[in-house]
Amino acid sequence: MMLKKLSAFCCCLFIMATSLKAQERIKKTINTNWNFHKGDIEDFPKNNNDIINWDKVNLPHTWNAIDVTDDEPGYYRGIGWYQKNVVIPSSWKNKDIYIYFEGASQVAEVFINGKSVGNHIGGYNFFSFPISSAVNFDQANNISIKVNNQYNDDIPPLSADFTFYGGIYRDVYLMAVNKVHFDMDNHASKGIFISTPKVTKEQASVLVKGVLSNTNSGNQSLIICSQIFDANGNKIAEKQDKIKATGTSNQAFEQNIPSIKNPNLWSPNSPYLYRIISQIKDAKTGALLDEVSNPLGFRWFSFDADKGFFLNGEHLKLIGTNRHQDFKGLGNALPDALHVRDMELLKAMGGNFLRISHYPQDPEVLEACDRLGILTSVEIPIVNTITESKAFTDNCLTMMTEMIRQDYNHPSVIIWAYMNEVLLRPRYDKGSEKQENYFKAVAKLAQELEDLTRIEDHSRYSMIPCHGNFDLYKRVGLTQIPDIVGWNLYQGWYSGKSEDFAGYLDKHHKELPSKPLIITEYGADVDPHFSNPNPIRFDKSQEYSNKYHQVYLKAILQRPFVAGSAIWNLADFNSEQRTDTDPHTNNKGILTTHRQPKDQYYFYQAHLLKxxxxxxxxxxxxxxxxxxxxxxxxxxxxxxxxxxxxxxxxxxxxxxxxxxxxxxxxxxxxxxxxxxxxxxxxxxxxxxxxxxxxxxxxxxxxxxQKLKSSLKPFTEINVSLGDPRYYMDKTLQQVWLPEQAYQPGSWGYVGGEIFRMKNSGRQSFGTDKNILGTDYDAIYATQREDIKQFKLDVPDGKYELTLHFAELLSDKEKGGLAYNLGKDAENEKLSERSFNVYVNGLKVLENLGTKNELVPEVAYATKISINVKNGTGVVVNFEAIKGKTILNGLQLRRIY
Ligand code: GCB
Ligand code: CA
CATH class of the missing domain: 2.60.40.10 (Immunoglobulins)
Incomplete structure (x- = not known):
């Protein structure tokens, strides 16, 4: 008896639960078990035979995770196909069904059962398509997606110092909503736009704007409801409005919640988040038809050209970093947890600002910023250059619209930005009429983006991040257009001295007295394997960057008119075209690619943490x-x-x-x-x-110093020639020493000079080329030229001597920094080189040179056994035949 009652009760509960659930929207990822094919195919894949040889992948996925780290220049930029069968239940028959992408790079076309349901341009925004009319119920639906990351003149970014990975590299969802729902067709936005027109300590107002979509044919009486909950889940405000849905129509609505008393303000110190739940209900039955949740933060802010940034009426210096969606081995296909981890690392540094550059990122990023209290600037990916075409302009405008609508409800966003260093790579000859017209086109595009931003959202500021060519940006008019001018400044790295940085800021303040300023980038490469007690520009040593950041931070803190600054970059990231000691990597991160802290991270913690x-x-x-x-x-x-x-x-x-x-x-x-x-x-x-x-x-x-010292018997020594740095090799547990001149009893070179690449950013030593056939680019990229001798006064015994060489000159056109903000490197030409090497009088290398073993930019090493006797030590003699002798590295190891 008891049992019967209970089961009837359970059944009733079950029906209630399912009927309620059935009303709400369903959103679920379809990330697993995709078939992937790199390359194009004639038609979309129809059956199992078509996909038989395809790879099995899960999303997020990029096809460039590996090919951006190998020695081959370039990476696959082309077409890739994804395919998956998905059964769609008949319980979705009365719903509107959507496929929703958090991003795919960079053009995607989606086919359902062979029918194209939509096409999206741009690699960094969300997009979605309605697919109800293309699906079959209770059977497998063939979802095929063609993605293309080929260069396209009409799609920004055209060029940049990061890798344009291809693929479906973020989550993909299926969504099922009631026929009556909040707008799902507005650029993959939430369909609801929340703003806080008035916020003070005493009172705040909330404005909810949205569009109700109805794809039912009949009329229906509905209630639209906005409920605000505090962080403890208490409902603190509610607004209900009746609305009549008249057959298959869209209706705009607005709800005003004019007065929330004593709001908990949102700030980096106290990122208090409310939640606002928007619902559509049936007016008669009260049944819930649709529901959307959004974060809500109460804050007000302003920028002042003299005094900087103010949040909730208080001055706040914005200090933080930039960030790429990138992780070693994963490319841009990061699991959510890594996005969140980066934001937590920024917060743990004491940062209160993130420039989300150079493109909108995973939704996890802004969600984390809302939660953790990190103020943000988000931007569309116009970088370095533009195309003067209508298609390019249209794509830029669409990207801006998408970005603003998609990220509109995040309290952490305070700036919409566009055009990073857009005058870095101007088209056409300098001074030509064509170039002047090009500059006009850039300014026109900037103005159009600015106007659009103003229409889309007047509650935030706009910004253009420029490179350090003040006069050009001013002349072209770009410093006048946005609310804030951002400067990416690298004095003391790409050019001049770190001390010039402060002067640049003062120039801005003097010449653009009414423009608020943010330092949108500054940084210096650090490869933490290096140390240089006498640091110099481009040595990538920890020590050089330490000095650089000290000078910069001092100048930033001393100037109230500097509203904020963002270090380039939170973490090292892949930039396929880069060469140098850690090829394909931009090492300006204050964390390594694996997120290990370099000194800068601690330095900023010391300054920022309470x-x-x-x-x-x-x-x-x-x-x-x-x-x-x-x-x-x-x-x-x-x-x-x-x-x-x-x-x-x-x-x-x-x-x-x-x-x-x-x-x-x-x-x-x-x-x-x-x-x-x-x-x-x-x-x-x-x-x-x-x-x-x-x-x-x-x-x-x-x-x-004395190799025969009784304090410690000689075991081994590793020397990088032409190099002032120490280099740690963690894997082999070896340290390479900087070169030194020979002194009796000790070791070192005799004669010659440090190889310097002329006319490049790197004037002090070595080259920044990617040396092929080795992971020891650091050792091979530096060299002593014209060396006469290398001597080591070791005791008698059996030794193994390894000599390392690389021809650093080449006939190849391009060399030097792939992304040199200064002048382009001009290579020295390769001419024939040939020399002999003698070890303890024995000619071990004969006619070593361009015609024998030394292929330009490729590592060459040889290991030679020696019996040292009669107290001669090891003497390596170099004898030039043609050109100069060279030596890049030397290792000596005692066997017994
Ligand atoms: C810049 C660019 C950024 C680069 C950076 C660098 O100015 O905006 O994309 O990565 O410099 O490290 O050269
Ligand atoms: Ca995600």
């Missing part, structure tokens, strides 16, 4: 090496930076205190005597009587 903070610098370089000059002990001194927001820092090395040092601009410097083997470093500072500390272990390989 909580007591202390971190020892250069932790990634936990294997180091150096020469010891002392005859009595093995010690190598190195300057160590410690980052802290406390007034002073104490350092203990191997249990012994090195004293207490005052921090200057959040940095304490110590001259640390490292011993051979593992060194334990402990940095501490007292905060209200309590110690906070950081601890690291650094393994040091100390080599006595």
């Amino acid at each position: 909580a007591p903070f202390i971190k020892i610098g250069s932790q990634l370089r936990n294997l180091r090496s150096g020469i010891s000059d002392s005859e009595t002990e093995l010690l190598h001194h190195e300057i160590l930076e410690i980052y802290s927001n406390q007034p002073q820092v104490t350092l203990k090395v191997n249990g012994k205190s090195l004293g207490t040092v005052k921090t200057d601009f959040c940095i304490a410097k110590f001259d640390v005597p490292f011993k051979d083997g593992v060194n334990q470093l402990e940095a501490t500072t007292l905060v209200n009587g309590k110690e906070i500390k950081d601890f690291v272990e650094i393994n040091y390989i100390i080599i006595p």
Whole structure:
């Protein structure tokens, strides 16, 4: 009896639950089990035979994850096909069905059962298509998608310093909504637009605008309802309006919630989020027909050309980074968790600002920014150059419309931006009439985008991020058009000195006194494998970038008119065309591609975090090496930076205190005597009587200057010629030392000079070419020319000597930085080179040169066995036949 009652009750519950559920919209990913074919096919795939040899992939997916990291220049830019069968249940028969993409790069056409349901241009915005009329119920539907990332003159970006990965690299959904629903046909937006026309500490108003779609034929009395919930889930406001749906029509509606008392304001310190739920109900039955949820944050903000940025009436310096959707090995096809992780890392740095460049990103990014309290600028991907065509203009305008409508409801967004460094690669000859007309076309496009932005959203600011050619942007008129001018500045990297940066800012303030300014980019490459005690531009050392960021941050903080700044970049990212020590990578990230912190990350933490903070610098370089000059002990001194927001820092090395040092601009410097083997470093500072500390272990390989020293028997040495840097090889647990001149008893070169690539950004040493056939680009890219001898005064024994060479000159047209913001590198021409190499008097390499082994830009190494006897040590002699002798790297290892 009891049982019967219970089951009837359950059944009733079940019916209630299902009937209610059936009313709401369904949104589910269809990411798994796709068939993928790289290349084009004649017709869309019809049956299993057509896809028999296709790859099995899951979305997110890009076809360029691997080919952007190999030695072959370029990556696949073409067509790729995706196919999947999806059964659509007959319970969806009375619904409107959509396929929804968070993004596909860069043109996508969708076929359902062979019928094209839509085409979308642009790699970075969401898009969706109605597919009800194309699907069959209770049977497999063939979804085939043709994606194309070929270069297209009419689709931005045309060129840029990042990789234009192809594929369906974000989530794809099927959606089923009631025939009465919030607009689903407005550029994949939510169909609901939420703004807060008036916000003060005492009171806030909310305006909800939307469109009701009805694809039913009959008339229906409906209720549109907006409910606002606080963070605890309490409903704090509600607005209901009656609306009549008259057969298959769309109706715009507006709901005003004029007064929310004492709102919890949204800010980086307190990102208080409300939730606003919009519903459509049947007026008679009260049944829920559609429901959409949006975040709601109450904040007001303004930019002032003299005083900077204000949020909720208080001054706030915007400090943060830029960010690419990129992760080593994954290309741009990142799982959601990696998008969120990046935002958490930015927050943990103390950042309050993100320039989402150079294109709109995964929805997870803005959702995380709303949640974490990160203010954002979002932009469409016009980069470097434009095409003067109607199609290009139309695509830009559509992208802007899509972006604004799709991201409209995020409280974190404060700026809509467009045109990154659009005058970097102007078409046509300098000074020509054609070029002047081109500039006019750029300004015209900018004005059109600006006007559109104003119409779409007048509650946010607009911005154009420009490169450091002030006069040109001003002359072309681009500094006048947007609300804010962004500057991407690289003084001390691509040109001049870091100290020139401040002058540039002051020039802006003087010449454009009414334009608010944001430094939209600044940065310097760091490959954390390098160290250079005497850092120079382009050495990619941690030390150089440390100095650069200090100068920049000081100048930024000292100038109230600088509203904000964004470091280029949060993390290292793939830029296929880049060469240099870590080919295909832009190393300006303050995190590595695997999100390990470089020193800059700690430096900004020390400046931005309120909580007591202390971190020892250069932790990634936990294997180091150096020469010891002392005859009595093995010690190598190195300057160590410690980052802290406390007034002073104490350092203990191997249990012994090195004293207490005052921090200057959040940095304490110590001259640390490292011993051979593992060194334990402990940095501490007292905060209200309590110690906070950081601890690291650094393994040091100390080599006595005198190679026959009894302090430590000689085992091995690795030297990078023509190079002032130390280079850590974590895999082989080796450190390459910078070159030194020979002194008796020790080791080094005799004669010659450091190879420098003339007329390139890199004037100090080496080349930035990608050296093929090796992962040791760093070693092969530097070289000593005209070398006469290399000597090592090692004790007698059996040794293995490895000599490394690479011909750095070539006849190839292009060289130098793939993305040199300064002048393009002009290569020195290759002429014939030929030389002999003798080891301890034996001619081991004969006529080594361009006609023998040394193929331009390809690594060549040879390992030679030697018996050192009679105290001669190792003597390598170089004898030129044609051109100059060269040597790139040398390794000597004692066998016994
Ligand atoms: C820039 C560009 C950015 C580059 C960066 C660089 O100015 O806007 O896309 O990656 O410089 O590292 O050269
Ligand atoms: Ca996603």
